[in-house]
Each structure stands twice: as structure tokens, then as C-alpha cells.
Amino acid sequence: MNVTSETDFAAKTRALLDAHGDVFLQIAKNSIEQGLSAHGPLSPALDTLPPEMVETGACFVTLNKAGRLRGCIGSPEAWRPLATDVAENAFRAAFKDPRFAPLQSDEADQLDIHLSVLSPAEPFTFTDQADLIANLRVNEDGLIIEDQGRRALFLPSVWAQLPDPAQFLAHLKAKAGLGAGHWSDSFKAWRFIAAETGAAWRDIPAEKH
Known part of the structure; x- marks a missing residue:
């Protein structure tokens, strides 16, 4: 968007x-x-x-x-x-x-x-995990992730509990049933407000x- x-x-x-x-x-x-x-x-x-x-x-x-x-x-x-x-x-x-x-x-x-x-959620374009984390907008972005048939969403309000972008993503991966360190070439994300x-x-x- x-x-x-x-x-x-x-x-x-x-x-x-x-x-x-x-x-x-x-x-x-x-x-x-x-x-x-x-x-x-x-x-x-x-x-x-x-x-x-x-x-x-x-x-x-x-x-x-x-x-x-x-x-x-x-x-x-x-x-x-x-x-x-x-x-x-x-x-x-x-x-x-x-x-x-x-x-x-x-x-x-x-x-x-x-x-x-x-x-509406828009595809989040990134080159790797570090790029995704660097471009997350704290207190603004909601995030949807998907990989290996697993999917999860965090609302922007979750930033109040997880203000660090790396932790925000790690906890969202855990919610999806993925390991905190998980990454693959098929990893997808979308963001919304x-x-x-x-x-x-x-x-x-x-x-x-």
C-alpha cells in the first residue's frame, strides 16, 4: 500500500x-x-x-x-x-x-x-530476514507471515508488548508454529495498518x- x-x-x-x-x-x-x-x-x-x-x-x-x-x-x-x-x-x-x-x-x-x-494487506518485499526486520515500521505495521503451510498474523497493537522488530517477528513465527530462527526462500509476508x-x-x- x-x-x-x-x-x-x-x-x-x-x-x-x-x-x-x-x-x-x-x-x-x-x-x-x-x-x-x-x-x-x-x-x-x-x-x-x-x-x-x-x-x-x-x-x-x-x-x-x-x-x-x-x-x-x-x-x-x-x-x-x-x-x-x-x-x-x-x-x-x-x-x-x-x-x-x-x-x-x-x-x-x-x-x-x-x-x-x-x-488491505500488501505484499512485503524483502531480500532476506534482516531486510524484513529493518523495514518493519514499529507501532504502525501489522504483519502476516506464511511458510511451510503455516500462517500467522499480529495486529499493530502487539508492538506495545513487543517493541523490538526482531522479537516481533520471532514471536509471530512462534505463533505460526515455526521456530524463532526459521527462514527459507519460500518465506512470505504481508503488511497492513x-x-x-x-x-x-x-x-x-x-x-x-
């Missing part, structure tokens, strides 16, 4: 979240509540939402409990209305993340919900959509 495209995406998506981020978070919360009561995600009433909320978009929903990860699921590529993607991924983050047991009702009010809206919003569960009004 060139600088102009990134700037346009960042401006448009920041404006979208500034205008409607609270509604997206309500959709996420309501979808989790529906999962607790009905064991399925919310289906947002798309015809009642502003057009920009139902444009095709890709998001990740991250749930934290007491400052620790409690679930994170998302869509690396845009393929359905963003409001629907938020609802589905919020439900999956709460109940389908294989790293965690399904969320229980007594945990809900301890959650923080974070939403990341992703730009994201706009984010979030709030504590108790601060998000429960409204129906």
Missing part, C-alpha cells in the same frame, strides 16, 4: 470509528451477550445502520480481562459488511478462540473490548441493532 493509499485509509477509517465506534462496540457487546444466552452471534439489522457501517470491511475483535488477553479473532481480508464482521468476530473471540475456554457469563463485566479495522477503538464492557451501552 503506497503512502497516499495508507493516508486515505487511515483518515477514512479514523473518521468512521470516531463517528460510529460506539455503535460497533455495542454490536460486539450485544453479539457476546447473545452468545451467552442463545449460543449464537448477533445478526445486525444492516438496513438500520448508516451505509458506511455496512461497507465491506475486515476487523479483529480483541477481548482483555484484567489486562490479560481473553480472546482475539478476526478477518485478515474484507469479504462481508463490516458490522457483520464485528458481530461474528466478537462472538468467536468470546467463545471460539481455541486458546481459551468459552466465555462464562460471570466474566463479561470484567472485559474490555477492542476493535481493529484493517487495511489498522485503526482501533475500544472500551470497558460496563461503559458500552447495551442497545439492539
